[in-house]
Amino acid sequence: MSNILSLSLNDLSTRALGRRVHHRRDDPGIPLCVKLEGAILRTGTTGELALALVRRRPWMIFALLRWLFLGTAEFRKRVAERSALDPAGLPYRRPFLAFLRREAAGGRDIFLVTRARSSVARAIANHLGLFSDIIEIEHDETPRGETIAKVLCARFGSGDFDFAGHGHIDIPVWRTARRSVIVAPSPQLLKNHMWNSQTADVLCPDDRGSGRYIDALHPRRWIKNLLIFIPLLDAASRSDARFVVGAYLAFCAYCLVASAGYIANDLVDLRADRRHVIKHRRVFASGRLSIARGFSLALGLLCAGLGLSFFLSPLLAGWMLVYLALSLNYSLWIKKTLVIDIFALVALAMHRVLTGFIIAGAAPSFWLLLFTGFFFFGLAMLARYGELKSSRFSGTRLATRARAYRPGDHDILASFGLAGGYLSALILALYVLTPEARAAFRSPQLLWLLCPLLLYWISRVWIHARRGRVPEDPILFALKDTASFPVALASAGIFLLAAFVRLPAHPFV
Numbered sequence: 001m002s003n004i005l006s007l008s009l010n011d012l013s014t015r016a017l018g019r020r021v022h023h024r025r026d027d028p029g030i031p032l033c034v035k036l037e038g039a040i041l042r043t044g045t046t047g048e049l050a051l052a053l054v055r056r057r058p059w060m061i062f063a064l065l066r067w068l069f070l071g072t073a074e075f076r077k078r079v080a081e082r083s084a085l086d087p088a089g090l091p092y093r094r095p096f097l098a099f100l101r102r103e104a105a106g107g108r109d110i111f112l113v114t115r116a117r118s119s120v121a122r123a124i125a126n127h128l129g130l131f132s133d134i135i136e137i138e139h140d141e142t143p144r145g146e147t148i149a150k151v152l153c154a155r156f157g158s159g160d161f162d163f164a165g166h167g168h169i170d171i172p173v174w175r176t177a178r179r180s181v182i183v184a185p186s187p188q189l190l191k192n193h194m195w196n197s198q199t200a201d202v203l204c205p206d207d208r209g210s211g212r213y214i215d216a217l218h219p220r221r222w223i224k225n226l227l228i229f230i231p232l233l234d235a236a237s238r239s240d241a242r243f244v245v246g247a248y249l250a251f252c253a254y255c256l257v258a259s260a261g262y263i264a265n266d267l268v269d270l271r272a273d274r275r276h277v278i279k280h281r282r283v284f285a286s287g288r289l290s291i292a293r294g295f296s297l298a299l300g301l302l303c304a305g306l307g308l309s310f311f312l313s314p315l316l317a318g319w320m321l322v323y324l325a326l327s328l329n330y331s332l333w334i335k336k337t338l339v340i341d342i343f344a345l346v347a348l349a350m351h352r353v354l355t356g357f358i359i360a361g362a363a364p365s366f367w368l369l370l371f372t373g374f375f376f377f378g379l380a381m382l383a384r385y386g387e388l389k390s391s392r393f394s395g396t397r398l399a400t401r402a403r404a405y406r407p408g409d410h411d412i413l414a415s416f417g418l419a420g421g422y423l424s425a426l427i428l429a430l431y432v433l434t435p436e437a438r439a440a441f442r443s444p445q446l447l448w449l450l451c452p453l454l455l456y457w458i459s460r461v462w463i464h465a466r467r468g469r470v471p472e473d474p475i476l477f478a479l480k481d482t483a484s485f486p487v488a489l490a491s492a493g494i495f496l497l498a499a500f501v502r503l504p505a506h507p508f509v
Helices: 002-006 009-019 043-054 058-070 072-082 094-105 118-128 144-156 168-176 212-217 217-232 239-269 270-275 291-312 312-331 340-360 366-394 407-431 435-440 446-466 474-480 485-499
Strands: 032-035 110-114 131-138 163-164 181-182 200-203
Touching: 032 094, 032 144, 043 058, 043 072, 043 118, 043 239, 043 270, 058 072, 058 200, 094 110, 094 181, 094 239, 094 312, 118 131, 118 181, 131 144, 144 168, 163 168, 200 212, 212 239, 212 291, 217 239, 217 340, 217 474, 239 270, 239 291, 239 312, 270 407, 291 312, 312 340, 366 407, 366 446, 366 474, 407 446, 446 474, 446 485, 474 485
Parallel strands: 032 110, 032 163, 110 131, 163 181, 181 200
Antiparallel strands: none
């Protein structure tokens, strides 16, 4: 073994080239070595362990940041010592597992190659039940692919094993193997000049796609950030170009910070999302985007959003930190509580409204706060109702955020939600009669036309929720609903007429 390890990668590749002609392609006596991360799993075990640790003990995130400075090997060791992994909840490449089962059924020896800790690798191997043995790769200073190549050549001989890998880092191993199995390769990997002189089997097409980063941001949820422009209800703000520009930049900053929070929430909810009937398709739950890249993406978005906020105003940057703290606390523990989670969702929505008034340098109207508070209380109840309703399709309440609620709570959630929505319509009707409405709108009486539209939309969305068609965010449902767009368009038209058109005097108005 020491002689093999002392050879260079080029020497091992030359030996492998000579051995390939002595083997039949389908010789079952040749062992198949399979890499765990990337080939069998769509994710990395260290990231999964770190997230499991943070889910159980959120304060450990500070310890994780400190361990990062101790080196990769020490970080892996400490995380594995303090966390446990559920093999059944990991994202496996199912078509590749079917291939391995066919090979094992034909009598072939399959070896699991991994850099994960022994306990982690053993748990996954026992769960799958496919492997003859586990080959653990130690951490050293040499490139990872070269280390794996030398270990496998020392055990089986250069060119006397097949290897199934995933990415560019596995090229040194393929060069020393008899035959290559490429799992979900990227287009760049297939263009490598090595394949001009070496054959390979390609399994599982690459399903990551460039759109995965956009999907991770949840851009459809940015529509909520339009609440920042609510101060445009005030006539003075509508004529202030500085406010319009500032509100637009604040909207961009809010989208960046909110997306960082969405990514953090998806990472915390990773286990539940994988059990959900719909959310298992999300980029992190499905493994299309790694946990490490998700963390880096969230950090980059957060820095950009806070930097833009600080450019507008240090006060705004501090206010955005309040949103981030509330969002993270909601993701880690508030959403597991009863009723308090509803108020947290309302607070997150109200934070957007107040952000607009911070930019405008004005105090919000009492009527506006009352209307938005009850309206978003109803939507938060609707979100919980939909989550609880859809959880029956997943077979477990662990696959939903509504963990503090029971199936028998459907009726009371619906009554609270409908009451909140209908009260918001009543508050809007009363607001029209106030001096504030006459000061903000030229024809405030036109706002009464919004009340039937609001009542119609609220009633419609609750009926669909009762039928189980609103499993996620109600705003996302509205974006797909065929009737919601005409309602929104009509509401916008009525608002513009009330703001800019003065109706002729009428004795009954």
